[in-house]
Amino acid sequence: MIEIKDVTKTYKTGVLEFQALRGVSFTINDGEFIAIMGPSGSGKSTLMNILGALDTPTTGTYFLNGQDASKLEEDELADIRLSHIGFVFQSFNLLPRTSVLRNVMLPLIYSGIEKDIREERAKVALLAAGLEEEHFGHLSNQLSGGQIQRVAIARALVNEPSLILADEPTGNLDSKTGEIVLATFQRLNQEQQRTVILITHELEVAKHTDRIITIKDGAILSDSFTRSGNNQK
Amino acid sequence: MxxxxxxDETLVxxxxxKVRSGLTMLGIVIGISSVIAMVSIGQGAQSSIQASIESIGSNLLQVRPGAMRSFGGQVSGGRGSAQTLTLADAEAIARKVSGINAVAPEISSRYQVTTKGANTNTAVTGVTEAYPIVRNVKTENGVFVSDQQSKTLAKVAVLGPTTRDDLFGEGANSIGSLIRISGIQFTVIGVTEAKGGSGFGSQDDVVFIPLGTAQKYLTGNEYVSTISIQGQNSDSLTAVQTKVTDLLLDRHNLSDVASADFSIMNQADIVATASSVTGTFTTLLAAVAGISLVVGGIGIMNMMLTTxxxxxxxxxxxxxxxxxxxxxxxxxLVEAMLLTLIGGTFGILLGIGISYAVSALGIIQTSVSIPSILLAFGVSAAIGIVFGYYPARRAAGxxxxxxxRYE
Structure with missing residues (x-):
C-alpha cells in the first residue's frame, strides 16, 4: 500500500525556488492499476521520483508498505528500490550489447541471488512479460522496440516488487506496439495482482488503467476511476 | 553483490x-615491460662489469708508485709515474705481511714486438711465477714464466692470445718461435688462455717475460710498476691493505700516509664503485621506464572517465x-584495476621476453629479478587504484x- 500525505517538493537553483509539488495526498491500494497524468511541467516526474524512492519529498510523508520512505539516506533508498520497486523507462535503458537474460538478471545480482536461481527467475519474468523464449539469448540491440520494452518489463518484474513504476512506457513505441505493451501491464495487474503505476501525458494511454490521477501545477486536479475500472470493481 | x-560484470x-580496453592496456603493457626489461638489463650490466673486475684476479690489492714530483715539489708527474717500488718491496711484503696468498710484482711498458713478417705494439709485462695465481691467468699452451728464469735473465716470452694471433696468425702454434722485443730476441714458451677484452684494456693483448729479464734488458733499473697482492679472503683485504701501507711507509722512511709515494687500490673498492655506477645507471633506466608507466596510468584514468x-x-x-x-x-574501481592487472601481466611476460631476447642476441647477459617483477605487479595494481579512484568516485556520486535523463 502506498500512502502519500501533504507531499511538497521545492527545487532551489541559487536564489530561485521552484515548487514542483504543492501538497499532494493520495493512497494506492495493493493490486491497483493506476495512471498519473499531466502535461509536462505539471510535477508528475517529480512525483514519480518520490514514488520510486529516487528522491525524497521536501515536506510531507511517503509510506510504502508501512515503511516511511520520506526521510531516508541515499543507500537506504537504494535498498527500497531494490526490494520494492520495478522501473520501466521510456527509453528502455537496457545495457547495450548485452544479452536479454543478462539484462533481466541485473537486479538479482544486486540482491545477491545465486547464479542458477537468477537465470531461472529471469526466464519466468521474461515469459510473464510476453517475450518468446527464442529471443532470450539475443543481444539487446538485436530486438525490436516492442521486444525491448518487454525485456525492460521483465527486468522490472524479476525482483518480485510490490510496485511497478512505468514512466511513459509507450512514448518511444508506435501505437500498435504500445497497445501490446499496455496489454502486458494490464495482464500482469490482473493475473499477478501487481500494483502498476503508469506515468503518462496521453489520455489514450491513461484510459487503459482503472484509476487516473491528474496533476497540474504541482497539485492534484482530479482523482477518478475510469469506466473500465468501474466495470471491474 | x-x-x-x-x-563477471567487469569482464563483460x-x-x-575490446579495442579501447586493449589500447588502454597497451600503455600499461609497455610501461611494465620496459621497467622489467630496463632493470634486468641494468642488473645484467652490473654483473657483467663485476665479473670482468673479478677476472683480473680475486681478493686483489694493487700497489702502484705515487706521483713523481720535481725537486721543488710543485709539478706533479701524475700518479704511477714515480719510480719508488722495487722487487725488494714485493719480497718484503710477501715475507712480513700475514693473510696473503701471493705477491706478484710486475713491470709493464709498451714496446714494438716483431717477428718474421709481422709486428705489433703491445704491452710487455715483466712478471714472476706468482703472477698467474694473483691475476687469474691460465696458460693454454706451453708453460708460464718461472722465478728461475727471472733470476737467470732468460729471454723467454709467454704471449697473450691476441698478440699470438697478431704475430703468427689466428690459432697458430707459436711455441718455440722467436720474437724480437725492442730488438732483443726472445723464445716463445707459452700462450695464455683468452680472458676477453672487457674491463680495463684487453688482457689478451700482452707479452709476459721474466721480471728480471725485463728490468735488465728493457727498463734498465730495479723498479717495478705494480705489485699485485692476493689476500686470503675478501674480509681481511682491508686489514692487509693497512699492513702493507705501514710496511711500505716504514721501508720508504715516510712518517704518514699523506706523504706516501705509492697508492694501494683495493679490488673491493673498485667493485663497489662500479656497482654504484651501474646502480645509478639502472635507476636512471627504471625512472625513464617509470615515466611511461605513469603515462599509461593516465591513459587508464582517461579511459575510465570516458567510460x-x-x-x-x-x-x-x-x-x-x-x-x-x-x-x-x-x-x-575493479574495472580500472583489472585493466592494469591484465596489462601488467602481459607487461611482465613481455618484459621477461625482451630481456631473454637481449640475452639471446648476445647484447648483454640480462637477469630478471623476482623483486622487480613483484614491484612491477604492485605498481600496476597501485596504478589501477590511484587512477581508477577518481573516475569511480564520479560514477558513484x-x-x-x-x-x-542523460543523453
Whole structure:
C-alpha cells in the first residue's frame, strides 16, 4: 500500500525556488492499476521520483508498505528500490550489447541471488512479460522496440516488487506496439495482482488503467476511476 | 553483490569495448615491460662489469708508485709515474705481511714486438711465477714464466692470445718461435688462455717475460710498476691493505700516509664503485621506464572517465534498480584495476621476453629479478587504484535521476 500525505517538493537553483509539488495526498491500494497524468511541467516526474524512492519529498510523508520512505539516506533508498520497486523507462535503458537474460538478471545480482536461481527467475519474468523464449539469448540491440520494452518489463518484474513504476512506457513505441505493451501491464495487474503505476501525458494511454490521477501545477486536479475500472470493481 | 558477479560484470564491460580496453592496456603493457626489461638489463650490466673486475684476479690489492714530483715539489708527474717500488718491496711484503696468498710484482711498458713478417705494439709485462695465481691467468699452451728464469735473465716470452694471433696468425702454434722485443730476441714458451677484452684494456693483448729479464734488458733499473697482492679472503683485504701501507711507509722512511709515494687500490673498492655506477645507471633506466608507466596510468584514468561519461545512463539504471553508491564505486574501481592487472601481466611476460631476447642476441647477459617483477605487479595494481579512484568516485556520486535523463 502506498500512502502519500501533504507531499511538497521545492527545487532551489541559487536564489530561485521552484515548487514542483504543492501538497499532494493520495493512497494506492495493493493490486491497483493506476495512471498519473499531466502535461509536462505539471510535477508528475517529480512525483514519480518520490514514488520510486529516487528522491525524497521536501515536506510531507511517503509510506510504502508501512515503511516511511520520506526521510531516508541515499543507500537506504537504494535498498527500497531494490526490494520494492520495478522501473520501466521510456527509453528502455537496457545495457547495450548485452544479452536479454543478462539484462533481466541485473537486479538479482544486486540482491545477491545465486547464479542458477537468477537465470531461472529471469526466464519466468521474461515469459510473464510476453517475450518468446527464442529471443532470450539475443543481444539487446538485436530486438525490436516492442521486444525491448518487454525485456525492460521483465527486468522490472524479476525482483518480485510490490510496485511497478512505468514512466511513459509507450512514448518511444508506435501505437500498435504500445497497445501490446499496455496489454502486458494490464495482464500482469490482473493475473499477478501487481500494483502498476503508469506515468503518462496521453489520455489514450491513461484510459487503459482503472484509476487516473491528474496533476497540474504541482497539485492534484482530479482523482477518478475510469469506466473500465468501474466495470471491474 | 558478490565478488564473482562483480568480476563477471567487469569482464563483460571491458569486453564490450575490446579495442579501447586493449589500447588502454597497451600503455600499461609497455610501461611494465620496459621497467622489467630496463632493470634486468641494468642488473645484467652490473654483473657483467663485476665479473670482468673479478677476472683480473680475486681478493686483489694493487700497489702502484705515487706521483713523481720535481725537486721543488710543485709539478706533479701524475700518479704511477714515480719510480719508488722495487722487487725488494714485493719480497718484503710477501715475507712480513700475514693473510696473503701471493705477491706478484710486475713491470709493464709498451714496446714494438716483431717477428718474421709481422709486428705489433703491445704491452710487455715483466712478471714472476706468482703472477698467474694473483691475476687469474691460465696458460693454454706451453708453460708460464718461472722465478728461475727471472733470476737467470732468460729471454723467454709467454704471449697473450691476441698478440699470438697478431704475430703468427689466428690459432697458430707459436711455441718455440722467436720474437724480437725492442730488438732483443726472445723464445716463445707459452700462450695464455683468452680472458676477453672487457674491463680495463684487453688482457689478451700482452707479452709476459721474466721480471728480471725485463728490468735488465728493457727498463734498465730495479723498479717495478705494480705489485699485485692476493689476500686470503675478501674480509681481511682491508686489514692487509693497512699492513702493507705501514710496511711500505716504514721501508720508504715516510712518517704518514699523506706523504706516501705509492697508492694501494683495493679490488673491493673498485667493485663497489662500479656497482654504484651501474646502480645509478639502472635507476636512471627504471625512472625513464617509470615515466611511461605513469603515462599509461593516465591513459587508464582517461579511459575510465570516458567510460563513466559514456555509461552515465547505465549507471543511472543500476542505481535505479537498487545499486548502492559503494557497489558502483567498486565496480568501476575493479574495472580500472583489472585493466592494469591484465596489462601488467602481459607487461611482465613481455618484459621477461625482451630481456631473454637481449640475452639471446648476445647484447648483454640480462637477469630478471623476482623483486622487480613483484614491484612491477604492485605498481600496476597501485596504478589501477590511484587512477581508477577518481573516475569511480564520479560514477558513484551520480544522481540516478539526472543520470537516467542523460543523453
Amino acid at each position: 558478490k565478488i564473482s558477479d562483480m568480476l 564491460a571491458l569486453s564490450a569495448n 563513466v561519461t559514456e555509461r552515465t545512463k547505465e549507471i543511472g539504471l543500476r542505481k535505479a534498480i537498487g545499486a548502492k553508491r559503494r557497489e558502483i564505486n567498486i565496480q568501476f 551520480l544522481n540516478p535521476i539526472v543520470a537516467l
